[in-house]
Amino acid sequence: MTLLVVGSIALDSVETPFGNRPDILGGAASYFSVGASLFTPVRLAGVIGEDFPTEHLELFRSRRIDLEGLRTISGGKTFRWAGRYVGRMDIAETLDTQLNVLGDVRPQLPASYLDSEFVLLANDHPANQLAVAQQLSQPRFMMMDTMNLWIDNFRSEVVKVLGVVDALVCNDEEARSLGENSNLIGAMNAISAMGPSTVLVKKGEHGAIILHAGRFFALPAYPLEYVKDPTGAGDTFAAGVMGFLARERTCDFQSLKMAMSYGTVLASYNVEDFGLDRLRTLTMNDIEIRHEVYRQFLALDG
Numbered sequence: 001m002t003l004l005v006v007g008s009i010a011l012d013s014v015e016t017p018f019g020n021r022p023d024i025l026g027g028a029a030s031y032f033s034v035g036a037s038l039f040t041p042v043r044l045a046g047v048i049g050e051d052f053p054t055e056h057l058e059l060f061r062s063r064r065i066d067l068e069g070l071r072t073i074s075g076g077k078t079f080r081w082a083g084r085y086v087g088r089m090d091i092a093e094t095l096d097t098q099l100n101v102l103g104d105v106r107p108q109l110p111a112s113y114l115d116s117e118f119v120l121l122a123n124d125h126p127a128n129q130l131a132v133a134q135q136l137s138q139p140r141f142m143m144m145d146t147m148n149l150w151i152d153n154f155r156s157e158v159v160k161v162l163g164v165v166d167a168l169v170c171n172d173e174e175a176r177s178l179g180e181n182s183n184l185i186g187a188m189n190a191i192s193a194m195g196p197s198t199v200l201v202k203k204g205e206h207g208a209i210i211l212h213a214g215r216f217f218a219l220p221a222y223p224l225e226y227v228k229d230p231t232g233a234g235d236t237f238a239a240g241v242m243g244f245l246a247r248e249r250t251c252d253f254q255s256l257k258m259a260m261s262y263g264t265v266l267a268s269y270n271v272e273d274f275g276l277d278r279l280r281t282l283t284m285n286d287i288e289i290r291h292e293v294y295r296q297f298l299a300l301d302g
Helices: 028-036 054-062 126-135 148-153 155-162 172-179 184-193 233-248 253-270 277-281 284-298
Strands: 003-006 010-016 019-026 042-049 065-073 079-084 093-098 118-121 141-145 167-171 198-202 208-212 215-219
Touching: 003 028, 003 233, 010 093, 019 028, 028 042, 028 054, 028 233, 028 253, 028 277, 054 065, 118 126, 118 233, 126 155, 141 233, 148 155, 148 172, 167 172, 167 233, 172 184, 172 198, 184 198, 184 208, 198 233, 198 253, 208 253, 215 253, 233 253, 253 277, 253 284
Parallel strands: 003 042, 003 118, 010 079, 042 065, 118 141, 141 167, 167 198
Antiparallel strands: 010 019, 079 093, 198 208, 208 215
């Protein structure tokens, strides 16, 4: 089953209490594609500059990631982000953002991507997300991500995209802002009324909650004592969710619940090291082993 991600590929500089890592591979589409490729082949669409290191392209090529939709802009520079985590590891202080080619180029999918059945519109300007959605022929399940920057400044455009997608994934603060309700359940109901039948809310160390066709379900996070770098955790959570759905070729409520559990496990691995370093060596067998531990952790009768 075809899985497409459209979003940012970046070079990140990250500082946490465990150290500093300059110019490492980052971006929502990078985390998503590498994580989801453990479950199923992935089509990656995005833009990079001529400064993008070959070693990162080799990582993509070493996985089941189709790069036909990855455009290198002549003379351009790759999107860069620098951030720091101090104290609470779930909130990053942004030190620098350079959009570079990400701010100059509008998404255009190659013809071979237009029949993609499962799609993640990763965090981006809602106008770009809508442009991508309108290029696709007939996706079976399309999910979008967003953030408060777009909700606060381009709310009407965000609502337009919500009207054409099947699902939204965002964090609890974003959900409350978009749903205009301090009560999370009320906010999720309000968002669903805007169009998407599925609203999936990430709550960091407190897990995730989903609303699908009027039904709610929640899961805790995988219990971890140490978090080295939380960058990309939300993107790898989405990767596990969408990767599982595409692999299983289904998107009913039961499948969504199981997909959440795999997304939770994949994200738990991601935060154990800087950037994508943990995902580089991760195998599906590793995921299944931890997933079984997680299932036992959730059991009420054992």
